[in-house]
Amino acid sequence: MNHFARTAGDWISDRWATVGDRVSDVVGKRPVKIPLIIVGVALVYLLPILNLPIIATPESDFPTVLFTVTVYAIVAVGLNIVTGYAGLLDLGYVGFYATGAYVIGLLTAYHFAWPFLLVLPIAMLITLVTGVLLGAPTLRVRGDYLAIVTMGFGELIRITIRNTAWLGGTSGIKSIPAPQGIGDKSTGVFQIPHLDWSTGTPLVDLNRQTKFLVFGVLDATPYFWLALTALIVIIVIERLVKRGRVGRMWEATREDEDAAEIMGVPTFKFKLLAFASGAFIGGLAGALFASKAGYINPISFPANLSMLFVAAVVIGGSGNRWGAIIGAIIVAYLPERFRQLEDWRLLFFGIALVAIVSFRPQGLFPPGNRARAQRAARRAARDAQREVPVV
Amino acid sequence: MDFSFLFSNFFELSITGLVLGSVYALVALGYTLVYGVLQLINFAHADVFMWGTFVVAWVFILTGASGSTTLLGAAPYLLIALVAAASASGGLAMLVERIAYRRLVRKRALSYIILISAIGASFVLSETMGIRDKVVALIDGIINAVVGLFGGHIDIVGWLSDYTSRARGVTTLPLTIKPQVVFSAGNFSVRDTDLTIILAALIMMIGLDQFIRRTRLGREIRAVAQDPEAAALMGSNSTSVVSKTFLIGGIMAGVAAVLYQIKVGATTFDLGVVLGIKAFTAAVLGGIGNLRGALLGGLLLGVVENYGSALFGTQWKDVVAFLLLVLILLVRPTGLLGQTLGRARA
Numbered sequence: 044m045n046h047f048a049r050t051a052g053d054w055i056s057d058r059w060a061t062v063g064d065r066v067s068d069v070v071g072k073r074p075v076k077i078p079l080i081i082v083g084v085a086l087v088y089l090l091p092i093l094n095l096p097i098i099a100t101p102e103s104d105f106p107t108v109l110f111t112v113t114v115y116a117i118v119a120v121g122l123n124i125v126t127g128y129a130g131l132l133d134l135g136y137v138g139f140y141a142t143g144a145y146v147i148g149l150l151t152a153y154h155f156a157w158p159f160l161l162v163l164p165i166a167m168l169i170t171l172v173t174g175v176l177l178g179a180p181t182l183r184v185r186g187d188y189l190a191i192v193t194m195g196f197g198e199l200i201r202i203t204i205r206n207t208a209w210l211g212g213t214s215g216i217k218s219i220p221a222p223q224g225i226g227d228k229s230t231g232v233f234q235i236p237h238l239d240w241s242t243g244t245p246l247v248d249l250n251r252q253t254k255f256l257v258f259g260v261l262d263a264t265p266y267f268w269l270a271l272t273a274l275i276v277i278i279v280i281e282r283l284v285k286r287g288r289v290g291r292m293w294e295a296t297r298e299d300e301d302a303a304e305i306m307g308v309p310t311f312k313f314k315l316l317a318f319a320s321g322a323f324i325g326g327l328a329g330a331l332f333a334s335k336a337g338y339i340n341p342i343s344f345p346a347n348l349s350m351l352f353v354a355a356v357v358i359g360g361s362g363n364r365w366g367a368i369i370g371a372i373i374v375a376y377l378p379e380r381f382r383q384l385e386d387w388r389l390l391f392f393g394i395a396l397v398a399i400v401s402f403r404p405q406g407l408f409p410p411g412n413r414a415r416a417q418r419a420a421r422r423a424a425r426d427a428q429r430e431v432p433v434v
Numbered sequence: 435m436d437f438s439f440l441f442s443n444f445f446e447l448s449i450t451g452l453v454l455g456s457v458y459a460l461v462a463l464g465y466t467l468v469y470g471v472l473q474l475i476n477f478a479h480a481d482v483f484m485w486g487t488f489v490v491a492w493v494f495i496l497t498g499a500s501g502s503t504t505l506l507g508a509a510p511y512l513l514i515a516l517v518a519a520a521s522a523s524g525g526l527a528m529l530v531e532r533i534a535y536r537r538l539v540r541k542r543a544l545s546y547i548i549l550i551s552a553i554g555a556s557f558v559l560s561e562t563m564g565i566r567d568k569v570v571a572l573i574d575g576i577i578n579a580v581v582g583l584f585g586g587h588i589d590i591v592g593w594l595s596d597y598t599s600r601a602r603g604v605t606t607l608p609l610t611i612k613p614q615v616v617f618s619a620g621n622f623s624v625r626d627t628d629l630t631i632i633l634a635a636l637i638m639m640i641g642l643d644q645f646i647r648r649t650r651l652g653r654e655i656r657a658v659a660q661d662p663e664a665a666a667l668m669g670s671n672s673t674s675v676v677s678k679t680f681l682i683g684g685i686m687a688g689v690a691a692v693l694y695q696i697k698v699g700a701t702t703f704d705l706g707v708v709l710g711i712k713a714f715t716a717a718v719l720g721g722i723g724n725l726r727g728a729l730l731g732g733l734l735l736g737v738v739e740n741y742g743s744a745l746f747g748t749q750w751k752d753v754v755a756f757l758l759l760v761l762i763l764l765v766r767p768t769g770l771l772g773q774t775l776g777r778a779r780a
Contacts (some may be wrong), residue, residue: 186546
């Protein structure tokens with residue numbers, strides 16, 4: 044049974060790879076690729092407007108769900124740098140998420156009333172500094188210990204917030220203002236009606252219009268656009284960094300720290316860089332979350348959330364940004380789509396973690412180079428078996 | 435910082451610190467034993483302990499204990515609870531090993547892959563407890579769908595309602611154990627519960643220490659810790675030794691759960707997060723993989739934590755353990771007594 048499961052899995056992944064290669068042969072050509080990407084991105088932007096049946100969530104507000112999924116995707120991209128590229132298991136990522144959220148809360152509502160777009164970069168910078176401050180002493184610790192230490196730091200940040208009145212204490216920060224929009228508050232620059240599929244055919248729902256670009260409690264669509272734009276910017280930057288020297292240094296450090304050090308990689312520096320970049324992106328996600336939620340308190344950032352983030356990256360495929368994003372979609376979207384499963388979600392992802400790690404430790408969508416290497420190794424093993432001379 | 439409070443209550447703080455420290459030490463054993471044998475962090479261990487605390491509460495509900503009594507009056511209930519919690523935690527620990535570890539250990543997976551698997555197991559354990567009302571409702575639904583075919587109905591939800599109520603809240607013991615002052619001097623007094631907890635923990639630790647030193651299984655555990663391959667060549671089945679190591683750790687967690695309930699008398703499904711970090715800190719402080727280190731680390735952590743919360747206020751209590759952990763890992767990662775289960779010191 045086991046053997047069968049393994050060979051069947053291999054067969055499917057080999058098959059998928061060939062299909063994938065063929066598709067990418069056609070799609071991979073630049074003149075085809077660029078328009079395809081543009082159409083795809085436009086479709087994602089229009090998701091809350093199109094309100095497609097099956098994908099849309101009947102029991103919760105669809106644009107809000109899309110916003111949450113996007114924030115999780117940002118978190119997954121950030122955590123993927125730390126855990127996937129640099130190989131540092133971070134169980135306290137929620138600490139950075141909380142830091143970003145609290146900087147927004149403190150500077151736009153609690154102590155000052157600065158505009159969101161000014162505070163956003165400040166929030167990211169402060170989270171970056173937090174990442175460096177926490178990383179500098181702890182990143183000398185290796186492997187499993189690091190995981191526990193980061194988990195401790197996640198709790199440390201939460202407890203510090205809870206116990207400090209200046210940071211809002213247990214009662215948290217209320218009425219965080221929405222970001223400044225464009226155009227008139229009541230109409231926006233222009234309005235886009237949503238589609239309504241309740242009769243089976245798409246109808247233009249004039250009662251439900253998104254004002255471009257007015258952030259408010261009633262309509263989460265502008266927030267989704269903001270978060271999606273942030274996600275795309277992050278992916279573009281992250282891709283540039285990953286493809287360059289820094290990305291290779293991270294991977295070398297992950298694969299074998301000692302060997303990398305001998306080859307002249309200043310591993311500590313690059314681990315710290317990965318940790319700080321992860322923190323920076325986590326801060327962005329937290330800031331977006333706070334401005335949409337309008338209310339934050341320490342209970343919004345439990346240790347569980349870190350585990351959920353790690354689950355997203357590992358289930359999706361640690362080391363592959365698209366895998367991590369798909370993991371985030373699974374973790375954030377499925378429980379909203381199937382609302383009756385909401386209470387079961389942590390239990391379900393616990394089981395999923397054990398199962399994934401036992402049967403497919405590379406995740407659902409592992410990074411291309413690793414998958415290719417594994418396929419090559421399997422093929423070599425198979426060939427070697429065939430070539431054993433009969434004695 | 436409130437130094438005068440610390441000094442005027444120094445002995446009181448030390449005693450209560452030792453009490454909590456005993457619990458940490460017993461839980462730390464689970465980390466230290468598994469780390470000694472597999473060089474892996476037993477991440478789900480704190481949740482095994484959490485299940486133990488619930489089993490204690492359930493035994494009290496089942497036997498109909500209520501009201502308030504002295505420690506002696508509660509002794510019969512506590513003995514039943516001890517057996518039940520130790521077997522439940524021990525069994526669960528073995529289950530965790532079987533499901534989350536064995537396959538990966540055999541495949542020689544990377545340690546962080548196994549850690550993720552253990553995190554998954556820890557999630558499953560704490561969440562099944564956290565939504566136990568819904569789990570029972572689901573089982574009830576399935577069974578009644580079958581029984582309904584024959585026209586019957588079994589009210590499982592009703593039967594178990596005492597055990598599943600407030601699944602995400604605090605479950606308190608129905609029986610309050612009133613501590614009796616054994617002797618007091620000045621402004622500090624020693625209560626019988628405190629003495630019992632410290633003594634029980636000490637007895638368990640000494641017993642385990644001797645067990646690992648003198649028995650056949652103990653020798654096998656030490657052998658596997660030293661060199662699994664050589665141990666296998668000498669005829670010990672390392673898979674079963676690892677499984678039994680988890681069992682011993684689980685039993686210790688069950689005992690710790692009873693002691694914890696004597697002291698605190700309440701538990702929640704997410705108890706494992708903070709207690710796990712503390713017990714792990716205790717294990718690392720003493721030198722992970724070292725049994726006597728776990729005792730020293732646990733007691734030390736309990737006391738230091740108490741002094742810390744006296745100085746900075748109780749709301750900072752949990753922070754002391756985290757900071758201590760980071761400090762040890764930076765300054766002396768091998769802990770106070772060094773890391774050895776394989777050596778003679780174990």
